[in-house]
Amino acid sequence: MQGETAKGRQGNQKRGDMTAQWVPEVFQTLLDNGIGQVAYVPDAGLAALIEMAQAEPRVTAVALSSEQEGVALLAGAWLGGQRGALLMQSSGVGNCINLLSLTQTCRFPLLMVVTMRGQWGEANPWQVPMGSTAKAVLEQAGLVVFEVAEADRVAETVAAAATMVFNGPRAAAVLISQRIVGAKTFTAAATVTGQPR
Amino acid sequence: MSDVRVDDSRSDRYPLRRREVVAALLADTEELLIVTGLGAPSWDAAAAGDRDRTFPLWGAMGGAVSMGLGLALARPQDRVLVLTGDGELLMGLGSLSTVGSQQPANLAVVVLDNERYGETGGQRTHTARHTDLAAVAAACGWPSTWTVSEQTAADELPARLWSERGPRLAVVKIAAANEPLVMPPRDGTWLKERFRRALQVAPHS
Numbered sequence: 001m002q003g004e005t006a007k008g009r010q011g012n013q014k015r016g017d018m019t020a021q022w023v024p025e026v027f028q029t030l031l032d033n034g035i036g037q038v039a040y041v042p043d044a045g046l047a048a049l050i051e052m053a054q055a056e057p058r059v060t061a062v063a064l065s066s067e068q069e070g071v072a073l074l075a076g077a078w079l080g081g082q083r084g085a086l087l088m089q090s091s092g093v094g095n096c097i098n099l100l101s102l103t104q105t106c107r108f109p110l111l112m113v114v115t116m117r118g119q120w121g122e123a124n125p126w127q128v129p130m131g132s133t134a135k136a137v138l139e140q141a142g143l144v145v146f147e148v149a150e151a152d153r154v155a156e157t158v159a160a161a162a163t164m165v166f167n168g169p170r171a172a173a174v175l176i177s178q179r180i181v182g183a184k185t186f187t188a189a190a191t192v193t194g195q196p197r
Numbered sequence: 198m199s200d201v202r203v204d205d206s207r208s209d210r211y212p213l214r215r216r217e218v219v220a221a222l223l224a225d226t227e228e229l230l231i232v233t234g235l236g237a238p239s240w241d242a243a244a245a246g247d248r249d250r251t252f253p254l255w256g257a258m259g260g261a262v263s264m265g266l267g268l269a270l271a272r273p274q275d276r277v278l279v280l281t282g283d284g285e286l287l288m289g290l291g292s293l294s295t296v297g298s299q300q301p302a303n304l305a306v307v308v309l310d311n312e313r314y315g316e317t318g319g320q321r322t323h324t325a326r327h328t329d330l331a332a333v334a335a336a337c338g339w340p341s342t343w344t345v346s347e348q349t350a351a352d353e354l355p356a357r358l359w360s361e362r363g364p365r366l367a368v369v370k371i372a373a374a375n376e377p378l379v380m381p382p383r384d385g386t387w388l389k390e391r392f393r394r395a396l397q398v399a400p401h402s
Contacts, residue, residue: 034402037270060270063298065291072260072289076232076267079252079389080275081398084267102257102264106385166401 015182016044022180023048025155026113027056033162035111036082037062039070043089045115045181050087067092071099075108083166085111090118090134090175091127100141100171109169111162112143115176121183131178138173149177205325208312208373213351215309215371219280220245222307222355226278230268230396234261234281236316237375238309242280244379249395252388253381259289262306266296269304269364272396276303276359283310283324283368290333293366297337302363306334307354311373319373334366341365 027049030038038053039062040046053061064070067088074084088096093114103110117124118131130137138145144164148157154176161172219241223229231251233239239253254261265279286293286308296304312325324330331342341361345351345368354367382388 037267039267060299062266062270062295065294068259069263069289069292069295072257072263072292073267073295075260076264076269077271078267079264079392079396080230080268080271081393081396081402082267082271083402099257099260102254102260102385105256106389108389169401 015184016047017182020048020151020180022151022154024052026158027052029155029159029162030085031056031058033159033166034083035085036060037074037077037084038087039064039073039084040087041067041070041089041092043087043115043117043181044184045089045176046087046113049113067095068099071096071103071110074110075102075106078108078169083109085113087113088115090114090116091130093134093137093173094130097137097141100143103171104142107169108171109165110143110171111158111165112138112171112173113158113176114173115181116178117184118178120178122178123183123186135175142171144170144172146172146174147177148174149179151180154180203326205312205321208325208370211311211370211372212347213345213369213371214374214376215241215311216244216376218309218351218354218369218371221351222280222358224355226355228275230272230275230277232261232265232268232277232279234258234279234285236282236285237311238280238282238285239381240376240379241309243381244376247381249391251381252392255383255385258285259292261285262289262292262296265304265306266292266299266301269301270299273301273303276305277301278358279304279306281306281308282315283308283312283330284314284322286330287322287324287328293334293339294337296364297334297339300338300340300364304364305358306364306366307358308366308368309371310368311371313373315373315375319375329368331366331368339364339366342367344368344370346370
């Protein structure tokens with residue numbers, strides 16, 4: 001896997017591939033932008049990024065019970081003079097909506113990095129509603145949305161968003177396509193109950 | 198089966214008055230960084246004297262403790278107080294668990310618990326029945342949690358809040374009665390910049 005180009009893996013990679021090159025690039029971009037708090041609800045596509053945040057002494061990694069907490073947490077961090085980033089999968093976008101009124105009313109900066117599900121090769125239909133509406137929902141809530149579907153462009157997209165966020169201040173989200181992070185694989189051995197096989 | 202019969206009007210008879218509790222709590226605390234939850238806790242803090250280092254929420258229900266956590270992590274050298282109500286905290290109950298994981302020693306939460314949604318007509322919250330917010334915080338790993346329901350304990354609260362190991366959470370059982378409205382400024386951008394200037398935070402950082 002390591003010798004392959006990111007592009008060559010698109011569309012058929014397993015979610016949570018820890019060797020993906022975009023991960024350390026994005027983490028370095030966060031450090032370059034002075035991010036001091038990384039708040040997250042886990043996603044397999046973010047697992048390596050979360051591990052890097054946990055291991056980095058310049059960063060406080062904050063595991064959240066729900067994504068909405070992260071919106072308020074990072075507003076509090078900004079009150080105290082610290083920058084943050086909020087990581088989640090697309091299903092978490094819906095959990096944030098009312099708290100985004102804090103961001104918009106007070107013009108807090110907010111940098112969201114969202115790994116998509118329900119979008120490309122998704123085997124769980126329950127992921128599709130938020131996967132197909134996350135972008136529109138965020139735009140309706142007033143965020144600038146950047147979509148990226150190529151692994152070698154994730155870091156530059158996060159950098160572009162961060163520049164806009166912290167010079168605004170304003171709120172922006174980077175949506176990382178499921179083509180980059182891969183679809184979750186449900187194993188063939190999984191038992192499916194209650195239906196004819 | 199537990200006995201679910203409960204006197205859910207008992208807070209009509211609680212002796213502690215929210216304005217007196219908050220006035221005592223905020224006296225001589227000019228350096229304290231304060232986030233107030235929406236509704237009456239924001240009015241109580243304003244009644245005690247609006248100040249630069251208070252950020253009153255007018256919305257974002259359920260976010261007060263999380264906002265205080267982000268501030269406490271960003272300013273480990275400062276004491277951070279979240280002053281909120283039972284309804285506001287119930288909407289963000291998971292944030293107690295998040296604080297339990299982070300263990301910020303400089304964070305205190307005081308819940309003004311009147312067992313009511315005071316801004317919407319006084320409907321009962323779950324604390325009017327069986328939910329014990331101090332017990333919830335304790336179960337989430339907060340080192341110090343307690344409930345204050347009479348005057349002697351209320352008098353001890355301001356000193357005890359910072360002598361107990363943090364993060365600490367005190368639930369103050371207060372009378373259900375609403376107090377006269379005293380409102381802080383409501384322009385969020387202005388409140389945010391006022392707070393940051395008080396801390397001498399540079400723009401863009």
